[in-house]
Amino acid sequence: MSWVKKTLSSTIGRKLLVSLTGIFLIIFLVVHLIGNLQLFKDDGGYAFNAYAKFMTTNTLIVLASYVLYLTIIAHVVISAALTLFNRKARGGENYMVTKSSSNSPWTSRNMGVLGTIVLIFIVIHLSNFWYHMKFGETPMVKYEKTMSGDIAIAQNFAVESFSKDLLKQDMVYKDLYKMVAEAFKQEWLVILYILAMAGLAFHLAHGFQSAFQTLGINHKKYTPFIEKLGLAFSVIVPALFASMPIIFYFKG
Amino acid sequence: MEKGRTYTLKIWRQNNSSSKGAFKTYTIENISPGSSFLEMLDILNNELEAKGEDPVHFDHDCREGICGMCSLFVNGRPHGPEEEITACQLHMRSFKDGETIVIEPWRAKAFPVIKDLVVDRSAFDRIIQAGGFISVNTGPLPDANEIPIPKQNADLAMDAAACIGCGACVAACKNASAMLFVSAKVSQLALLPQGNAERKRRALAMVDQMDQEGFGACSNTGACAAECPKGIDLTNIARLNREYLTASFAGAE
Numbered sequence: 001m002s003w004v005k006k007t008l009s010s011t012i013g014r015k016l017l018v019s020l021t022g023i024f025l026i027i028f029l030v031v032h033l034i035g036n037l038q039l040f041k042d043d044g045g046y047a048f049n050a051y052a053k054f055m056t057t058n059t060l061i062v063l064a065s066y067v068l069y070l071t072i073i074a075h076v077v078i079s080a081a082l083t084l085f086n087r088k089a090r091g092g093e094n095y096m097v098t099k100s101s102s103n104s105p106w107t108s109r110n111m112g113v114l115g116t117i118v119l120i121f122i123v124i125h126l127s128n129f130w131y132h133m134k135f136g137e138t139p140m141v142k143y144e145k146t147m148s149g150d151i152a153i154a155q156n157f158a159v160e161s162f163s164k165d166l167l168k169q170d171m172v173y174k175d176l177y178k179m180v181a182e183a184f185k186q187e188w189l190v191i192l193y194i195l196a197m198a199g200l201a202f203h204l205a206h207g208f209q210s211a212f213q214t215l216g217i218n219h220k221k222y223t224p225f226i227e228k229l230g231l232a233f234s235v236i237v238p239a240l241f242a243s244m245p246i247i248f249y250f251k252g
Numbered sequence: 253m254e255k256g257r258t259y260t261l262k263i264w265r266q267n268n269s270s271s272k273g274a275f276k277t278y279t280i281e282n283i284s285p286g287s288s289f290l291e292m293l294d295i296l297n298n299e300l301e302a303k304g305e306d307p308v309h310f311d312h313d314c315r316e317g318i319c320g321m322c323s324l325f326v327n328g329r330p331h332g333p334e335e336e337i338t339a340c341q342l343h344m345r346s347f348k349d350g351e352t353i354v355i356e357p358w359r360a361k362a363f364p365v366i367k368d369l370v371v372d373r374s375a376f377d378r379i380i381q382a383g384g385f386i387s388v389n390t391g392p393l394p395d396a397n398e399i400p401i402p403k404q405n406a407d408l409a410m411d412a413a414a415c416i417g418c419g420a421c422v423a424a425c426k427n428a429s430a431m432l433f434v435s436a437k438v439s440q441l442a443l444l445p446q447g448n449a450e451r452k453r454r455a456l457a458m459v460d461q462m463d464q465e466g467f468g469a470c471s472n473t474g475a476c477a478a479e480c481p482k483g484i485d486l487t488n489i490a491r492l493n494r495e496y497l498t499a500s501f502a503g504a505e
């Protein structure tokens with residue numbers, strides 16, 4: 001067996017992959033969050049739609065998105081396999097009584113369940129089906145510069161079948177802002193987002209600092225900071241993501 | 253003198269590794285709060301033998317917390333409810349009069365039950381054989397303190413060397429992972445100059461053996477360190493990760 005294969009198939013090597021893919025996903029969350037915060041700009045969705053256009057048409061970003069899909073798949077496949085492998089290591093018989101709550105945090109023992117919640121969310125989130133199920137057509141928007149220099153909506157229209165060629169026209173965007181605003185009028189979707197973000201928060205409450213321990217980074221100078229940063233991250237980032245459906249829902 | 257206490261014991265009974273086990277309930281009376289947990293089991297066994305029944309088999313040797321033989325999962329925790337002691341250092345004063353006490357063997361695929369509460373921990377021996385040693389020159393005795401060792405490293409190595417190989421870490425872990433044990437053994441030698449010659453090969457060989465024995469991976473839950481009778485902490489596992497990964501990626505093998 002080559003040393004690469006041997007290393008990466010060991011228990012430590014497999015955890016290394018979970019950790020590295022997990023850290024990549026954490027970085028992705030930051031980028032995704034900054035982009036999505038454009039939703040809160042009061043500009044008829046211009047900033048958000050422009051950001052979305054850039055993200056879906058720039059070749060480098062499109063390539064990065066494929067890396068992201070592969071990373072998600074790798075993280076899920078490796079960690080799910082590890083979870084099953086770990087369960088088998090107990091052997092045939094399990095304990096009648098365990099007091100695991102006295103020796104370890106609940107989050108750390110339920111990463112598989114929490115990850116599955118996030119996975120279900122990712123699938124629904126990516127398939128985007130709630131919108132198309134409801135409308136079947138793609139809304140478009142054309143902006144214009146007003147006399148005062150602001151950006152304003154010039155025209156709203158919709159197309160039966162969307163193609164990227166449409167975006168080649170000046171100031172014409174796919175109106176993702178509107179799709180988001182429409183989607184978040186649905187209660188069940190808002191609830192799903194909130195639940196999923198809670199799942200993500202608990203996943204990260206353990207995962208963030210755990211990823212560093214897996215890499216061998218445990219140092220009395222840095223670990224207290226990493227733990228605090230991880231906790232702050234796992235509260236603030238999912239909360240900001242969850243605030244989007246909530247605010248749009250109440251805006252109507 | 254305080255009057256003797258009464259306990260209900262639920263004990264795992266299993267004839268051998270291939271037979272199916274089950275819990276059996278016993279009532280034991282007139283137990284002094286000052287008696288040790290193992291003495292309580294000795295009393296039970298005397299009573300069982302007097303009745304012509306098969307005594308409860310359990311591992312023990314030193315009965316003073318240094319050999320690592322005792323291995324009882326008591327009321328959901330390895331070595332019972334108290335912190336940083338072994339089952340042999342546990343006393344009946346830690347249990348209320350009339351309490352039900354559930355006693356189980358360590359549960360791990362790599363630690364098959366031999367009989368009742370006795371499990372086969374030779375997997376640990378094979379991990380040590382794979383790399384838990386150093387080479388020393390024969391010849392005249394070297395001067396003491398000839399090799400300078402920073403005090404800090406000597407202390408960390410000493411802390412790691414406190415591991416008695418009891419297996420409570422495996423028993424406590426939801427993954428039955430042996431990472432705390434292996435990390436203590438690797439750390440103890442990696443921190444000292446005497447351990448340097450085999451350093452890379454040791455990390456690779458011991459982890460390889462650990463995996464072959466069927467222990468689970470580490471999810472960093474921390475259950476092992478919380479239940480370890482010798483206070484081995486998680487920085488050792490981080491060190492094992494470093495040792496193994498640098499040996500794999502930067503080593504020649």
Ligand code: HEM
Pocket residue numbers: 015018019021022023025026029075076079080082083111112114115116118119122203206207208210211212214215469470471472
């Ligand atoms: C944005 C999404 C996600 C992020 C940021 C993320 C992040 C992380 C991080 C940082 C870790 C810690 C790695 C370590 O302990 O070394 C982790 C562990 C884990 N993740 Fe995720 N994860 C995500 C999605 C998922 C999904 C969809 C699953 C679905 C199965 C999943 C399952 C797991 C499991 C089971 C572990 C624990 C593995 C173990 O320690 O045994 N994660 N994740």
Ligand code: SF4
Pocket residue numbers: 414415416417418419420421422432433436476479480481482483484
């Ligand atoms: S690390 Fe602690 S719990 Fe594990 S074998 Fe050593 S002494 Fe026992």
Ligand code: FES
Pocket residue numbers: 311312313314315316317318319320321322338339340341
């Ligand atoms: S019998 Fe030796 S440590 Fe308990």
